[in-house]
Amino acid sequence: MRTEWYQSLAAGPVWFASARIGYRRDDATVYDDDTLRPAAIVRTCSGIVPLSLGRRLLYGGQVRVGTQYRRLSLAVAIPDTAEDFRFTEDSWFGDFRFDTLDSFGLPTRGHLLSAAAQYVGRAQLIST
Secondary structure: OEEEEEEEOOOOOOEEEEEEEEEEEEEEEEEOOOOOOEEEEEEEEEEEEEEEEEEEEOOOEEEEEEEEEEEEEEEEEEOOOOOEEEEEEEEEEEEEEEEOOOOOOOOOOOOEEEEEEEEEEEEEEEOO
16 A cells, blocks of 8 residues: 655646655465475565655656655564564665556556666664
């Protein structure tokens, strides 16, 4: 789940600022190597807040640069071992996207080109 606030910075929609917030929770089954039976379920929860500045390009392109904060939690859900690991991460990113697809859900014509780079400036384990 995520949402984005998008704001034009000038009279035309060329330059913009963006703020997003997102949350994701996943469960993954871990199997025993010998019996191939489920041994545990590991739960991951992730929250992310990116802030960016960008520019729209001609014919469906855009470029963004920004910073983001992420918080990640890993826990063994079954069996409940009370082990919980929490991490935080600060990073910088840049991405380029060119999209001329004719439909979001099931495109039949057009092109999509996307490239991204990320630099993690600080990542740390939070004591629990």
